[in-house]
Amino acid sequence: MLPNSVQVESSAPSFLSAAQPVSAGPLRQTSFIGIISECREMQKIFNVVEKVARTKSTVLILGESGTGKELIARAVHKLSGRQGRLVPVNCGAIPEEILESELFGHEKGSFTGAISSRIGRFQMADCGTIFLDEIAEMSPKLQVKLLRVLQEHKVEPVGSTRFVDVDVRVVAATNKNLIEEVKAGRFREDLFYRLQVVPVELPPLRERSGDVRLLAQHFLARASKSAGAMELTFSEEVLTRLSNYAWPGNVRELENLIERIAVLSESEKVTEDALPEYVRGVAAECNVIEIGDTLPADGIDFNQLVEQFEAKLIGMALQKTGGNKKAAARLLRLNRTTLVEKIKKKGLEEQVEVSLEEDAPRVIL
Ligand SMILES: Nc1ncnc2c1ncn2[C@@H]1O[C@H](COP(=O)(O)OP(=O)(O)OP(=O)(O)O)[C@@H](O)[C@H]1O
């Protein structure tokens, strides 16, 4: 049986001894090698990263897009003390045929266009770390080869009959649910276990208590500093609005929005009108329907009212998540497919328009 999501166990955060806590004025700002957070879950993760970094264990980083997986991978390498380089490979962005030679290298003439032999990224990362990003996108054939490399610490360049020894620390990441991928037969179970020797699951930003405020202020201070402009501050209402929004694009979405606000701001105090509609429009409470203690004398149309109630809840969830159906389903404790069916059935698709740009979702309600 496959395990459920991974819980990182720890007591008091000990990472402060290795990393530099940064204190900026009145803010209780905590930075673990540039990763800002004061949330407990993240501090447990920093603690695990600090512990695991000096070992050779494979680390599997899980989390939604924009939660900071790459930052954690870099932190693992930085604290590892390994002499070699950190070599990132985006397994989802490179076609299968090319990925094999990218990872393991190739011999001259091994395929059309291989005019000279070349070493792969595993060899480039010798004595260092290879960061296999979007690992769930790797083809079954390459998954087999990768498993062999992880077990034998040797790579076989394409078109070669010899094996080359490599001393590489492997860090992998994905925003997919790897357990689901294994169950669906798209990801090898043996490779999954081999990769998740030390699993690290980054919580989405909406579940990190206090971090939206902290990060928003951090990004604003950084943006005003880099522009060499006046020092901007947020009004309390802005910080509340930002904290109420669900951030489907996580820290990346927040970072980009704050940068945009900083560039466009005309006064030192950033007020609510600087926020886009989809952040400002978030309802603070959940008063979706008003119904008295007794039914009206002429009764009610039960089905119609239930329909309206459902439509309203779905609309609110989509608004809160900037049109992201997956995040909305999570807020409503529904399966994504159930939510999608309901949206279709109720003809709500037209009410939601998600921008193609992941970072700037837009909702028209
Ligand atoms: N805790 C944090 N403190 C400061 N900056 C952060 C933090 N988390 C993420 N960021 C910033 O947010 C952006 C996204 O982070 P990163 O690329 O590490 O996310 P990711 O999980 O790898 O995303 P994806 O799944 O889309 O590849 C980066 O610009 C990163 O510097």
Ligand SMILES: [Mg+2]
């Ligand atoms: Mg990434």
